Amino acid sequence: MGSIAAQLVSSHEDVVDHTKTSAGAPVPPTGSGGDVEASVTTDLSVDEWLLVDDSGYEPCGLLFGVAVFHIGLVGVLTGNGEVDTLSSALLRARELATGKLQAEARRVGATGVVGVRLSIDQLGGKSHLARFMAIGTGIRPKGAAVGTESQPATPFLTALSGQEFALLLRGGFLPVGLVMGVCVYHVRRLGPLTWLRTYSQSIEMSAYTSALYAARELAMVRLQAEALGLQAEGVVGMTTSELSHVWGSHVIEFFAMGTAITSLPDRQDLLDPTFVLSARDNVVSDPGAILGDDERTRDDK
Amino acid sequence: MTDEPSVSEQESSSPRGRRLQGVPPAGSRRIGDLQSGAPWSSQQAVGAEATLRDIGFEPAGVVMGSVYSYGYPYRARLRSGTSSSYGSGSYANSTLDGPMLTKRSGGYVHDWSIGPAGQPVMDMGWTWEETRSQQRHRRIASEAVDHLVQEARAIGAHGVVGIQFGTTSMGKDGIGADVYELSVMGTAVRAPGVEPVKHPFTTHLAATDVAKLVAHGYAPVSFHVGISVVCAQLGATTRRSLRSMDNGEVEQYSEVTEKSLQIARRDLERTSLSAGSVILAATPLVHVNRSMNTTYEATVRIPASRVRRFEHSGVQSGLHYQPIVRLNEQP
Numbered sequence: 001m002g003s004i005a006a007q008l009v010s011s012h013e014d015v016v017d018h019t020k021t022s023a024g025a026p027v028p029p030t031g032s033g034g035d036v037e038a039s040v041t042t043d044l045s046v047d048e049w050l051l052v053d054d055s056g057y058e059p060c061g062l063l064f065g066v067a068v069f070h071i072g073l074v075g076v077l078t079g080n081g082e083v084d085t086l087s088s089a090l091l092r093a094r095e096l097a098t099g100k101l102q103a104e105a106r107r108v109g110a111t112g113v114v115g116v117r118l119s120i121d122q123l124g125g126k127s128h129l130a131r132f133m134a135i136g137t138g139i140r141p142k143g144a145a146v147g148t149e150s151q152p153a154t155p156f157l158t159a160l161s162g163q164e165f166a167l168l169l170r171g172g173f174l175p176v177g178l179v180m181g182v183c184v185y186h187v188r189r190l191g192p193l194t195w196l197r198t199y200s201q202s203i204e205m206s207a208y209t210s211a212l213y214a215a216r217e218l219a220m221v222r223l224q225a226e227a228l229g230l231q232a233e234g235v236v237g238m239t240t241s242e243l244s245h246v247w248g249s250h251v252i253e254f255f256a257m258g259t260a261i262t263s264l265p266d267r268q269d270l271l272d273p274t275f276v277l278s279a280r281d282n283v284v285s286d287p288g289a290i291l292g293d294d295e296r297t298r299d300d301k
Numbered sequence: 302m303t304d305e306p307s308v309s310e311q312e313s314s315s316p317r318g319r320r321l322q323g324v325p326p327a328g329s330r331r332i333g334d335l336q337s338g339a340p341w342s343s344q345q346a347v348g349a350e351a352t353l354r355d356i357g358f359e360p361a362g363v364v365m366g367s368v369y370s371y372g373y374p375y376r377a378r379l380r381s382g383t384s385s386s387y388g389s390g391s392y393a394n395s396t397l398d399g400p401m402l403t404k405r406s407g408g409y410v411h412d413w414s415i416g417p418a419g420q421p422v423m424d425m426g427w428t429w430e431e432t433r434s435q436q437r438h439r440r441i442a443s444e445a446v447d448h449l450v451q452e453a454r455a456i457g458a459h460g461v462v463g464i465q466f467g468t469t470s471m472g473k474d475g476i477g478a479d480v481y482e483l484s485v486m487g488t489a490v491r492a493p494g495v496e497p498v499k500h501p502f503t504t505h506l507a508a509t510d511v512a513k514l515v516a517h518g519y520a521p522v523s524f525h526v527g528i529s530v531v532c533a534q535l536g537a538t539t540r541r542s543l544r545s546m547d548n549g550e551v552e553q554y555s556e557v558t559e560k561s562l563q564i565a566r567r568d569l570e571r572t573s574l575s576a577g578s579v580i581l582a583a584t585p586l587v588h589v590n591r592s593m594n595t596t597y598e599a600t601v602r603i604p605a606s607r608v609r610r611f612e613h614s615g616v617q618s619g620l621h622y623q624p625i626v627r628l629n630e631q632p
Contacts, residue, residue, distance in 0.1 A: 005357030005492035007613045008520050009459045015522060015609060016500040039570050041580040041605065046510035049581065050517055062582055064562040068554030073546040089548040096550055100559065123589060131558065135585065
């Protein structure tokens with residue numbers, strides 16, 4: 001039989017000769033009726049895919065949701081306070097993008113979408129146009145027929161990776177949805193008198209403190225409210241970020257996102273951590289990051 | 302340019318005298334050296350090297366393919382082509398055209414439909430399938446991969462792993478033609494003692510991932526880039542919403558981008574090789590081009606590798622190819 005490599009090479013030749021393609025060149029379409037056993041695209045990594053597969057799920061497609069949003073006029077900002085126009089724009093745009101992702105998931109018969117990534121891009125440097133993209137891989141239990149009652153009306157979305165999703169299932173939890181909280185806050189500029197009073201001292205800028213504190217709490221309470229609405233037990237993988245986008249230094253978006261989870265009825269604690277030595281390192285896959293680190297260290301010295 | 306003849310001269314003087322079409326003289330020389338036993342190179346990490354040898358492959362050398370191209374926007378209505386001068390780094394000779402817009406759109410189109418694969422679809426001035434611009438991008442990508450495969454074949458490789466795909470935009474030239482370089486680079490691998498093949502397998506997955514796949518009954522088949530260009534003339538609704546002072550979705554923009562992503566995905570899926578196979582994709586690269594508030598163009602590229610079922614009777618070593626769950630994973 002020969003080595004694994006020899007078997008792989010010879011069976012590969014059979015496959016390729018069968019379809020008569022030159023490697024890398026797109027094959028001409030075979031006709032419209034060719035979707036009997038269509039191939040499935042996924043952006044899961046090999047690790048994620050194999051683990052999702054292990055947990056009894058199969059990928060059913062790389063799914064997208066896109067919302068290009070026009071952000072309305074903001075007017076003159078004074079004082080500490082939330083910028084409602086921006087808060088609602090950023091939340092609605094993200095909800096639109098994830099909503100479309102969910103709609104696509106329903107269309108392909110997925111019960112959920114894992115590894116959801118949200119990205120925002122400003123279009124052409126214009127501050128009033130932003131593109132929100134949600135990308136993830138739809139999954140469904142293996143062997144489940146499409147369009148039966150086993151498919152939930154609203155597939156869950158989760159920002160967790162395939163690995164984390166598998167771990168979550170093993171721990172006896174199920175994701176119920178993506179929850180978000182958004183708050184865009186304007187932080188008051190210092191008046192000339194305050195500036196004169198404080199510029200030579202080391203003191204707390206209490207106006208800033210209260211503004212940033214309030215804004216972050218607002219974002220988190222909104223996330224909490226969303227989780228409550230989903231009847232979740234908890235929220236895992238919660239991240240908070242502070243983004244200034246294109247608004248300069250005094251307008252800040254606080255964005256909290258996480259995955260709401262609920263426990264399975266027959267849950268037991270049976271996660272046992274194990275030690276692993278990975279044969280992969282990131283030298284090749286992300287040369288930029290390594291380089292950047294070196295540079296930073298050098299600067300610090 | 303006087304480069305052309307000298308190139309063929311140099312290529313024919315490479316050790317095996319084999320002309321590699323589209324590969325520059327230095328590349329042919331490098332491949333020639335590799336053929337005659339020069340030290341191999343590999344982009345795979347040291348640990349990954351071990352997993353590669355465990356399934357019976359050894360590195361054969363780094364191979365690449367690169368295409369430098371420019372194309373004029375539709376407005377210019379000019380025929381354009383990739384330069385054939387080696388000095389500017391071009392190794393493709395195809396003639397290319399800018400994107401094609403056929404009709405003006407009177408208003409906003411809600412009803413999207415996609416025809417059978419490969420059929421141009423035109424609907425009230427919207428054309429989002431098989432535009433010439435899309436054909437050009439697809440051709441460039443497949444040419445680059447062809448060059449890489451050609452290099453791999455020349456050094457007797459049976460496969461290429463860890464293909465990295467990148468485009469470098471050189472911006473626009475004086476009359477608005479977009480200029481970019483597309484390159485692919487990967488590590489060719491060889492199964493010692495096995496006859497050379499016509500079609501080496503290609504994948505963007507790293508050696509470790511390939512070993513894991515093999516351990517779980519899958520094998521890499523081929524690397525593709527799913528490509529789509531969707532271009533639309535702005536409708537009246539879009540113009541209105543761009544002028545608006547309120548929050549609101551620019552639906553046409555959203556849909557153009559979404560369509561483009563979907564078409565790129567279908568481009569990957571329609572290269573159907575074996576039924577029920579799985580395509581492992583990298584993150585889609587989306588590039589948007591707005592010109593003068595009259596058109597909106599979304600270019601999507603999704604690098605991906607197809608894998609197939611593969612049952613083997615060999616024994617892998619005691620190394621454990623378990624998918625790794627890290628408890629400290631960053632979300």
